[in-house]
Amino acid sequence: MNILVIGRGGREHALCWKLKQSSSVKRIFCAPGNPGIGRIAESVSIEPTDIAALRAFAMAKRVDLTVVGPEEPLAIGIVDEFERYGLPIFGPSRAAAQLESSKAFAKNIMRKAGVPTADYAVFDDPDAASRYALARNCPLVVKADGLALGKGVVVCETAQQALAAIDDAMRRGVFGDAGRRVVIEERLFGEEVSYFALVDGTRAITLGLAQDHKPVFDGDRGPNTGGMGAYSPLPHLGDELEERIRRLIVEPTLAAMATWGAPFRGVLYAGLMVNGPRIDVLEFNVRFGDPECEAMMMRFSGDLAEALLAAAQGKLSEQHVRLSPSFGVAVALTSRGYPGNYERGFPIRGLERAQTVADVEVFHAGTALKGDTLVTNGGRVLIVSARGDNLEAALRRAYQAAEMIEFEGKHLRYDIGMRALRKKSLEGN
Ligand code: AMP
Ligand code: GLY
Numbered sequence: 306m307n308i309l310v311i312g313r314g315g316r317e318h319a320l321c322w323k324l325k326q327s328s329s330v331k332r333i334f335c336a337p338g339n340p341g342i343g344r345i346a347e348s349v350s351i352e353p354t355d356i357a358a359l360r361a362f363a364m365a366k367r368v369d370l371t372v373v374g375p376e377e378p379l380a381i382g383i384v385d386e387f388e389r390y391g392l393p394i395f396g397p398s399r400a401a402a403q404l405e406s407s408k409a410f411a412k413n414i415m416r417k418a419g420v421p422t423a424d425y426a427v428f429d430d431p432d433a434a435s436r437y438a439l440a441r442n443c444p445l446v447v448k449a450d451g452l453a454l455g456k457g458v459v460v461c462e463t464a465q466q467a468l469a470a471i472d473d474a475m476r477r478g479v480f481g482d483a484g485r486r487v488v489i490e491e492r493l494f495g496e497e498v499s500y501f502a503l504v505d506g507t508r509a510i511t512l513g514l515a516q517d518h519k520p521v522f523d524g525d526r527g528p529n530t531g532g533m534g535a536y537s538p539l540p541h542l543g544d545e546l547e548e549r550i551r552r553l554i555v556e557p558t559l560a561a562m563a564t565w566g567a568p569f570r571g572v573l574y575a576g577l578m579v580n581g582p583r584i585d586v587l588e589f590n591v592r593f594g595d596p597e598c599e600a601m602m603m604r605f606s607g608d609l610a611e612a613l614l615a616a617a618q619g620k621l622s623e624q625h626v627r628l629s630p631s632f633g634v635a636v637a638l639t640s641r642g643y644p645g646n647y648e649r650g651f652p653i654r655g656l657e658r659a660q661t662v663a664d665v666e667v668f669h670a671g672t673a674l675k676g677d678t679l680v681t682n683g684g685r686v687l688i689v690s691a692r693g694d695n696l697e698a699a700l701r702r703a704y705q706a707a708e709m710i711e712f713e714g715k716h717l718r719y720d721i722g723m724r725a726l727r728k729k730s731l732e733g734n
Contacts, residue, residue, distance in 0.1 A: 312374025315670035315688035316595035327610035341669025380406035400567035404589040418561035425490035431475035438467040444492035451483030495580030505621035506568040515597040534721035541728040596635040603633030603692040641714030643684030651713035659706035
């Protein structure tokens, strides 16, 4: 097979790395890729949103399967475009991608399907939104309806904050068109987890649960980032959780999408709040999480190319997905200042040595080549992933490798996996 992967981050590097292990894969192209991806795949300088150029490239190079990493191309209809030309592609149609690209759409599907989620209302009129926020006597979350680079959600402590968030999104347009419509919902409390499944239109095969660490500093302090680290699976939350998610959330959602006329294909990523016996959906995404993907790929031991092709063709079965019983972790090395302003262009050292640590892979997220020198070129620079028979072993390897890598302003969180470890130590005492 010839494969085209679309995207430029750590997630796409991890996907290329795993796809490369498939015996059926001949060539891997990545548009646009990055310097790390460039070592294992052929980089193609086409932007992920230039879907006409990507389609023409896929036809010219006889690409047998296209795998889309980020959400933007899905939201603007890359799958519809490829399918019009008979090109196999893994991901949801534009209509089905609304599960992520419109929070109002996702909430309405959940309501129709009876999927547990926070109480909500949708507004196009800022005055009506403000009246609602004042009338509700509970903590609220204000969400821009559309894609806002992960910044469109404001978790509010007070009604004043909710009013300010409504004003920013709807009157001042800080999220552009994405925030002209908002969803206002009840604030939930508990432990956040991410659930992933491969879906072929009707069948969903689980890839398991992972936990992201969004705030920039240890102990979940500081502003939210795209994700500072992740680990998978999450046995500390019990054996039945995945089965309940499947029954209460995944199956009814997929059935509702099919009934509505947009059967879902691709990765279904449910962001969930777990609180005792209660599970609520915070959001759906229609792609792999980043850095969750870099942790999960360390456990995936099936043939990824065959699995994604089967999902694209509506022929997915249990045997396509094999997960090793080990743990996968991912630790992000970021630039000082991220998620705010940061400098780029600092040389990166120690990468080769870090790669020699057993069961470690270092994925590139924001790097560039300046001549022959690898330099920092993003907020998240590298994602150090590791595998281990238990969580502690996987973390030890990841941090050992992370320490070997140096660049000016390097920052990382040292408490990835803390929730699982704390639970374990409480149970041990
Ligand atoms: P979303 O993009 O909808 O997942 O929101 C981003 C983040 O906002 C989530 O990861 C949660 O931390 C937080 N969040 C979203 N909705 C809620 C809610 N209803 N209650 C509490 N926190 C929320
Ligand atoms: N790690 C969060 C996301 O990919 O949306």
